[in-house]
Amino acid sequence: MLRLENITKTFGANTAVHAASFTVDQPMMIGIIGRSGAGKSTLLRMLNRLTDATSGVITFDGLDVTALRGTAKRNWQSQCAMIFQQFNLVPRMDVVSNVLHGTLNRRSTLSTMFNLYPDGDIHRAIDILERLGMAEHAPKRAEALSGGQQQRVAIARALMQDPRIILADEPIASLDPMNAQVVMQSLRDIHEQDGRMVIANLHTLDTARRYCDRVIGMRDGMIVFDGTPEQLTTGTARDIYGADASFSEATTSTQIETAEAAPKMLADIAAQ
Numbered sequence: 001m002l003r004l005e006n007i008t009k010t011f012g013a014n015t016a017v018h019a020a021s022f023t024v025d026q027p028m029m030i031g032i033i034g035r036s037g038a039g040k041s042t043l044l045r046m047l048n049r050l051t052d053a054t055s056g057v058i059t060f061d062g063l064d065v066t067a068l069r070g071t072a073k074r075n076w077q078s079q080c081a082m083i084f085q086q087f088n089l090v091p092r093m094d095v096v097s098n099v100l101h102g103t104l105n106r107r108s109t110l111s112t113m114f115n116l117y118p119d120g121d122i123h124r125a126i127d128i129l130e131r132l133g134m135a136e137h138a139p140k141r142a143e144a145l146s147g148g149q150q151q152r153v154a155i156a157r158a159l160m161q162d163p164r165i166i167l168a169d170e171p172i173a174s175l176d177p178m179n180a181q182v183v184m185q186s187l188r189d190i191h192e193q194d195g196r197m198v199i200a201n202l203h204t205l206d207t208a209r210r211y212c213d214r215v216i217g218m219r220d221g222m223i224v225f226d227g228t229p230e231q232l233t234t235g236t237a238r239d240i241y242g243a244d245a246s247f248s249e250a251t252t253s254t255q256i257e258t259a260e261a262a263p264k265m266l267a268d269i270a271a272q
């Protein structure tokens, strides 16, 4: 399905990603972890061709993604939608219009200029918002929503593209622990229910363990771990983060302290 072979990216003398190789045989949820500067964002950006690899090959179902140009490259980019830490919504625009922006790549300039959307697209946008517990917010301006709500709108916008892969670059880094869990659960549901592949850069180990089927650890541009959450021991994590014996997973935790209260709080957030 997805195959990376010796993907390398250099910025001048700095090698951001060095000979990264891995294969994904079936849709799954993958977490990429590693300290700041390890090369996680650069790897994700090369996957959807926001950044070109210096060398190496990426293929998806046999298609050489690294060689795509023009329309073929744009088609690929719509098949692997990207979600960012800062949501990247249009703040003054209403939620549903932000979601409809996910169809921009297949609309004419004229219909874009006049904000004309086919009824079918509008209904689909509302359905997707509904699925993410956000339908009632459809007429609101994006800037009026909480961070967690804005990230769910960004996920809805990505889903409008009907992507095969969702790439999420630190999707919960700006969120409080409860909103972080709602967003991660939404991504997990999308993977399980739609069979889409999700690849997320994550700061926190417990999030990777809890939501992902597979964890890839990066250090200094290299993949130094690739395995299941069970295989990701504290010792392995310490190696990935280049930390000493004082390393504590708690410092990278998003867990909610009061476990019994969590389900209710999550329900409250989802209903907001």
Ligand SMILES: Nc1ncnc2c1ncn2[C@@H]1O[C@H](COP(=O)(O)OP(=O)(O)OP(=O)(O)O)[C@@H](O)[C@H]1O
Binding pocket: 011, 014, 015, 016, 034, 035, 036, 037, 038, 039, 040, 041, 042, 043
């Ligand atoms: N556009 C760029 N120009 C020059 N150097 C860059 C550029 N983008 C990334 N780098 C460098 O590449 C290395 C990897 O950066 P990258 O952002 O991929 O790491 P990261 O693991 O995603 O870190 P973070 O968690 O802080 O986002 C860093 O040394 C960074 O300074």
